Amino acid sequence: MSYTDEQLRAIEHTGGHSLTYAVAGSGKTHMLVGRVLFLLEQGVPAERIRVLAFNREAAKEFQTRLAGALPTHRAAPKVSTFHSLGLSLTALFEKHELLPRRRLEPSEAVEKKLAREAALAALKEEGSDEYPSQDAFEAFRAFIGLVKSDLLSAADAFRTFGLLPSCAYFVRAFTLFEQARERAGLRFFADLLSDPVAVMRANPKALALVTNKLDLVVVDEFQDVSRVQVELLIQLVGTRAYLNAVGDDSQCIYAWRGARPEVMGAEFARHFPGATRYTLSRTFRFGHRVSLAAAQLIGHNRNRMDTLCVSAPSTPDTGIDVLRATSAGDQSALVAAIDAWCRAGRSLREVAVLARLWAQTLSLELALLERDIPYVKAKDDLFRVPEIAGLLGYLRLAAGTLFAEPRAREIVRHMLATPTLWLTAATLDTLADAIVRAPAQAPTLLMQTARQARKPYHETRIADRAQLWHEALGWADLPAAVALRIYAATTDLVSAFATSATTEAAAEKELAYQTLLDWAVRTSTTVGAFVARMDALRRSRERYEAGGDAVLLSSIHQVKGREFPLVIVTGLEDGLFPSRR
Numbered sequence: 129m130s131y132t133d134e135q136l137r138a139i140e141h142t143g144g145h146s147l148t149y150a151v152a153g154s155g156k157t158h159m160l161v162g163r164v165l166f167l168l169e170q171g172v173p174a175e176r177i178r179v180l181a182f183n184r185e186a187a188k189e190f191q192t193r194l195a196g197a198l199p200t201h202r203a204a205p206k207v208s209t210f211h212s213l214g215l216s217l218t219a220l221f222e223k224h225e226l227l228p229r230r231r232l233e234p235s236e237a238v239e240k241k242l243a244r245e246a247a248l249a250a251l252k253e254e255g256s257d258e259y260p261s262q263d264a265f266e267a268f269r270a271f272i273g274l275v276k277s278d279l280l281s282a283a284d285a286f287r288t289f290g291l292l293p294s295c296a297y298f299v300r301a302f303t304l305f306e307q308a309r310e311r312a313g314l315r316f317f318a319d320l321l322s323d324p325v326a327v328m329r330a331n332p333k334a335l336a337l338v339t340n341k342l343d344l345v346v347v348d349e350f351q352d353v354s355r356v357q358v359e360l361l362i363q364l365v366g367t368r369a370y371l372n373a374v375g376d377d378s379q380c381i382y383a384w385r386g387a388r389p390e391v392m393g394a395e396f397a398r399h400f401p402g403a404t405r406y407t408l409s410r411t412f413r414f415g416h417r418v419s420l421a422a423a424q425l426i427g428h429n430r431n432r433m434d435t436l437c438v439s440a441p442s443t444p445d446t447g448i449d450v451l452r453a454t455s456a457g458d459q460s461a462l463v464a465a466i467d468a469w470c471r472a473g474r475s476l477r478e479v480a481v482l483a484r485l486w487a488q489t490l491s492l493e494l495a496l497l498e499r500d501i502p503y504v505k506a507k508d509d510l511f512r513v514p515e516i517a518g519l520l521g522y523l524r525l526a527a528g529t530l531f532a533e534p535r536a537r538e539i540v541r542h543m544l545a546t547p548t549l550w551l552t553a554a555t556l557d558t559l560a561d562a563i564v565r566a567p568a569q570a571p572t573l574l575m576q577t578a579r580q581a582r583k584p585y586h587e588t589r590i591a592d593r594a595q596l597w598h599e600a601l602g603w604a605d606l607p608a609a610v611a612l613r614i615y616a617a618t619t620d621l622v623s624a625f626a627t628s629a630t631t632e633a634a635a636e637k638e639l640a641y642q643t644l645l646d647w648a649v650r651t652s653t654t655v656g657a658f659v660a661r662m663d664a665l666r667r668s669r670e671r672y673e674a675g676g677d678a679v680l681l682s683s684i685h686q687v688k689g690r691e692f693p694l695v696i697v698t699g700l701e702d703g704l705f706p707s708r709r
Contacts, residue, residue: 135159138406145403148374151437153413176343177205214320226334233314250301257582261548263633276322277354339366350375351389378426415446457646459495480680480692487639488699489681497665502678515640518546526603527659537564547624571598608648608658
């Protein structure tokens with residue numbers, strides 16, 4: 129196996145902890161495999177080395193590459209994820225009666241149910257009969273994960289997460305959630321790290337079962353470690369083992385779930401004193417233009433080491449073009465670039481379009497459908513985005529096609545929740561079922577629901593929606609853009625979206641509405657014609673074969689580490705990308 133001089137220096141490190149800064153595409157996995165081979169050649173027993181990766185795919189890839197490089201007679205060190213290690217430690221502590229025996233619950237549905245009940249109970253304790261939106265429930269679940277990933281109190285985590293003051297009940301709800309989890313005898317995914325770390329911090333007997341059992345701990349993607357994972361490493365390393373970590377503090381994409389890239393700075397020396405630092409500065413993934421552009425951008429990051437990325441001589445002469453939109457939602461330049469790529473004889477599957485928010489891909493989906501350019505998307509396509517489905521539902525109602533839809537019940541439920549009417553999930557389900565059974569009675573059913581509301585404000589909003597449902601029946605000949613604006617103004621749609629639990633959720637919802645409105649303005653047709661056109665696009669989407677030649681639409685998070693000949697980054701708009709937060 130061949131290595132660069134930089135890789136060799138990190139591979140042949142001897143004595144003490146080490147931290148290697150590896151820029152994107154610098155061959156860090158190749159270097160780490162070389163590091164493990166070097167350790168084995170120096171006589172370190174395989175069973176005294178532990179390699180930690182961040183997910184099963186990364187662990188499996190490392191195992192495969194290591195097995196391919198090892199002689200057949202040589203044993204390989206154990207490669208695992210942090211959470212699989214946490215599972216082993218949890219079982220060990222349960223066996224020694226240092227942790228209570230609890231069942232690992234893999235179902236998100238159970239976790240969601242406990243979280244919902246805890247949130248509602250916390251609100252009730254405050255004397256509120258408010259029913260949170262789905263966004264608020266999801267934000268509370270993320271909050272639970274943040275508390276457990278950062279070893280913070282719930283109150284401190286609330287301040288760290290930067291949630292709206294209206295979500296202050298999350299602090300009490302977390303306590304109620306943990307009490308419910310204890311009564312049910314359950315552990316969830318996050319508890320596989322927080323529970324064993326907590327017992328090792330509190331009980332010397334538990335720590336003695338784990339610490340000082342290894343000689344080397346090797347960690348990949350160190351920029352993505354959370355505070356609880358750092359604590360686990362401290363406990364695992366103890367006073368005997370050394371930590372060899374590799375990462376890039378400019379590639380941290382999981383801060384929203386507790387990742388702490390600053391641990392690669394001064395904190396590393398505090399937790400793992402005397403560490404030697406190495407750098408893999410040469411990328412083999414892209415040419416000099418991208419390296420220079422990345423350096424200019426990353427230079428604005430705070431709390432990072434000043435590491436320069438330089439392209440290796442063998443990299444291609446990667447070009448950079450700027451595609452400017454003439455107006456919001458204009459995708460003509462982007463589609464033209466994809467067309468030009470295909471005319472040059474290249475494949476659609478070589479093209480990736482990346483956005484920071486999923487909603488930033490919606491207008492492109494419509495443009496690609498119009499040009500009959502196939503695409504694949506890791507998330508639901510635009511016709512299943514709740515806000516799009518709900519708004520289109522009112523246009524379908526006006527066009528007289530709503531209840532002919534196979535998904536009528538699902539669409540009606542989205543209509544009732546766009547924007548929220550503060551109804552429980554059970555009430556929404558019951559109401560949607562009743563409307564689908566008796567469509568003509570929808571306004572009456574909504575009025576009956578309004579009279580059951582506990583707050584006058586909620587009663588008014590539901591009654592307004594009943595009136596709006598009735599009025600929408602007469603919108604068929606209106607321009608679709610006018611109908612959407614009437615609906616938005618009557619429901620105070622954008623302001624309602626802004627009350628989402630997080631600014632990103634609000635941005636996603638507002639972008640979805642704006643995308644549909646821009647498309648309606650651009651097509652300049654009546655409601656009936658607009659619905660027919662959207663249905664034609666949907667049928668075109670359904671014809672795309674799985675695994676066929678298609679453009680990839682993705683968030684930047686989901687393609688980290690992958691490579692494409694043509695990458696288009698969309699939505700470079702102030703406040704959205706990069707995020708204002």
